[in-house]
Amino acid sequence: MIVTTVLYGALLSILVVFLKQVYQFKQWRRLTAQTTMLDSWHPIWGHLHLINDVSDYIRLVTDKIQTSGTKMTSAWMMFFFPVFTVCHPDTAKVLFKSSEPKPKYSLGGSYRMLLPWLGDGLLISDGKKWERNRRLLTPAFHFDILKPYVQIYNDVTEIFLEKLQKACNSGKSIEIYSQVSLATLDTMLRCSLSYEGHVQEKGDSHPYVQAVRRLGFLSIRRLMNPLLHPNFLFWLSPTGREYKQHNDYVHEFADEIITSRRKSLEKDPNQLQKSKLDFLDILITAKDENGEGLSDLDIRAEVDTYLFEGHDTTASAISWAIYCLAKYPEEQEKIYKEVTSVLDGRSQLSWEDMSRLKYTTMFLKEVMRMHSPVPFISRWLTKPMILDGVEIPENVTVDIFIHCINHHPDVWPDHMEFRPSRFEDYKSQDKDPYTYVPFSAGSRNCIGQNFALNEERVMIGALVKRFKVELVEGHVYEEYPEVVMRAKYGIKINVKQR
Structure with a gap:
């Protein structure tokens, strides 16, 4: 019974x-x-049978906006998991202007896939915690802090250029995405943590760079497979076990640096009297209005976030910038002329030169429009929101496809034409500020965007001053969106001495 x-x-x-x-x-x-749904919907699989990775999804959304001009699309990841994507400034800015959080706890939330790795740092946290930490970390990005970093950019770039010099001397092509990743990691470690680990000299595959690359790939794989969304299934899977291996490594890497600095400060507190504190000093010593500092877990989350965002996204932008230099030689020569004119016989760019590199800056903006370093971001609706005339209910994730905004025909009619001059009078053209958001927008815009742009200017400026770069005939150059915009088969170039 x-x-x-x-x-x-x-x-x-x-x-x-x-x-x-x-x-x-x-x-x-x-x-x-009620929305513009992607084509080829299956009653059980939804659109999942068409999507192996983010590049497939971006292609489907892009194709749809090219034919329909829609501002928002919907899709299904199996029959129980709908996805909404905004792909136009009119719909994106509603989310950017809101205080809606990142989807870090919802079952299909994209940031949930990053949470074990990056923790509840500035990228993922929300509410009072985010407001407090953003306020505490803002001093680390003051111009007085950023100014001396330009010399570090130059020092790191010199090591990078020596690798290109070897390729130039040998007459062999070189894959630069991996080399740029090492250089930007080197920059982040030196600038933010005062850590000189000689990462560029140790070889082409530093384990931290490799770990971050795999964590990004595995996070996207999990996002695209609803069966891996539940934690217990994910951690039991081969994908989850590999994720844990790389995750443990990046945490140990950060913990060692933090522990070493704490011991050093305990031994000699007078170190904090130096004129310029680095990012880690500020993290360790920051106190809010109640006199409370950051916990060890908070500090590690911010270091992990800063190392990832600061090196991987910038590496994407610089690598695609080098690709565009090679693909558009006339643009390469314009930048060469500007850089040599600004230098006026000097060997290295300085802080004062940053604002004078006007065409180089327009070129970099166009690179980031054409090849969005961060292809998409997401928000979690805590209350109903009207997007493109449709009321989306609460407790729903909405993706913001920055890459599709950058290629929407309503916004950029000639979106496949590479034309830096479009940014010459961008601000005076009465354009909606949300038409171009490479560093996100609103209150949660990227805190390190000036840092990143200056690093890009120095690396690209130093490169064109010394070398000409060309594409390698027969190599396939294909975007591969993950957490950042990668190149599926790498970016190979030939290097010629000027």
């Missing part, structure tokens, strides 16, 4: 869950029917 009762109870529970799912499915179907 007891067994029968339990059995009936279990069946009833299953039936209730099933009926709730059917009801929810019908509700979602009515909602997605």
